[in-house]
Amino acid sequence: MADDIELNRLYWHSRRGMLELDVLLVPFVREAYSALDAEDQARFRKLLTCEDQDMFGWFMRREEPGDPDLRRMVNMILDRVQPK
Template sequence: MADQTELNRLFWHSRRGMLELDVLLVPFVREVYPSLPADDQERYRKLLSCEDQDMFGWFMQREEPEDPDLRRMVRMILDRVQPK
């Protein structure tokens, strides 16, 4: 489980300054990230190292990440907000 310092750092890194990304990433890091298994936490940190424009395209479902780890994390975040 992540400690509070790491969660605070991830919270600020999740704030991208692009509303479309902020409304997905900030609630995810607050509500879901702490309970993720370590490998998914690593995937989320990897996602945060990506360019905003790439993430925007992925989350708007215009394209998919080539990396399977990133693809898994994008799907996990989208599944959380999309009606089933």
């Protein structure tokens, strides 16, 4: 029950209103978040506290987060959607 509530909360926090972010974050929550270890789950929650404009720049690879935890999470999300 608590896990469902947490996932619902994360789902709604992942909906940013910017399509470019929504198409990355929402599927990540639905498809990958539960399989993450506790540290990566904490990193994802930390990412959700960031400003949309910062995340947009990171996901468009215009810049990188200075925080290594955020950089790891951004790369993890991008690795899921980019062809190898």
